[in-house]
Amino acid sequence: MSTNRQRIxxxxxxxxxxxxxxxxxVFLAVGKVRRPHGxxxxxxxxxxxxxxxxxxxxxxxxxxxxYLPVTIRSRRHHNDGLLIAFEQYSAREQLDAFRNQVLYIRxxxxxxxxxxxxxxxxxxxxxxxxxxxxxGKLSEIIETGANDVYVVRSEVGNEVLLPxxxxxxxxxxxxxxRLEAHLLPGLTE
Numbered sequence: 001m002s003t004n005r006q007r008i009x010x011x012x013x014x015x016x017x018x019x020x021x022x023x024x025x026v027f028l029a030v031g032k033v034r035r036p037h038g039x040x041x042x043x044x045x046x047x048x049x050x051x052x053x054x055x056x057x058x059x060x061x062x063x064x065x066x067y068l069p070v071t072i073r074s075r076r077h078h079n080d081g082l083l084i085a086f087e088q089y090s091a092r093e094q095l096d097a098f099r100n101q102v103l104y105i106r107x108x109x110x111x112x113x114x115x116x117x118x119x120x121x122x123x124x125x126x127x128x129x130x131x132x133x134x135x136g137k138l139s140e141i142i143e144t145g146a147n148d149v150y151v152v153r154s155e156v157g158n159e160v161l162l163p164x165x166x167x168x169x170x171x172x173x174x175x176x177x178r179l180e181a182h183l184l185p186g187l188t189e
Contacts, residue, residue: 027062027104028121031055034081035099041090042074042083043098051111055082055103064101122174128152128162130181135160138179150179160187 030049037044045055055061055075063070063086073085089095110119120141128135128150136154141164148164162168162181170180 026107027067028107028110028119029102030061030105031082031084031103033063033095033098033101033103036092036095037078037083039092040085041092041095042085043095044078045082045084045103047081048102052082054105054109054111055084062104062106063098067104116172118172118174123150123172123179126172126174126177126179128160128179128181130183135181162187 028049030052031045031047034044034046036042047055049055055072057072057074059072060069061072062068070086070088073087075082075084077083089098113119123138123141126138128138136152136158138150139153140151142149142151142161146163150162150164150169152160152162154160160183168181168184168187170182172179
């Protein structure tokens with residue numbers, strides 16, 4: 001595993017979903033509180049979501065390991081993140097306790113996706129088949145600039161990296177927990 005892949009994998013492991021079991025998460029992480037900011041009762045939030053627009057004033061989210069419900073009072077952009085204020089907390093001292101806490105939403109609050117679009121948590125754990133043979137389970141998704149890369153691990157620990165392109169990924173059946181792939185030359189040893 002290359003150094004860059006190790007860093008990406010470690011970052012993925014650190015981004016907990018709040019799941020109660022391995023099959024389907026109950027909560028999904030959408031942000032992480034970094035630190036209090038200024039005197040207006042705001043916190044700097046690192047975004048962990050492809051849908052940051054859901055973090056609007058009036059939206060209820062869950063804060064930290066106890067899934068404390070909080071309502072967003074205000075939000076504004078700041079560098080690579082957001083400055084968010086909660087209706088329930090206004091003093092900087094109160095907010096300091098939430099440093100490095102994860103912000104969650106309930107799984108049922110996720111926006112609906114178009115046909116043939118999937119959330120990562122829906123794909124992790126699928127059995128990956130190619131040319132009638134089981135390759136293993138999809139264990140990780142690496143986001144790259146061009147397309148995602150699916151990491152497939154066999155029971156004996158072999159690893160195959162599949163680019164998430166229409167040439168390689170032929171079909172996904174969530175009910176059967178199955179992903180059909182076509183192995184291009186060079187994808188396996």
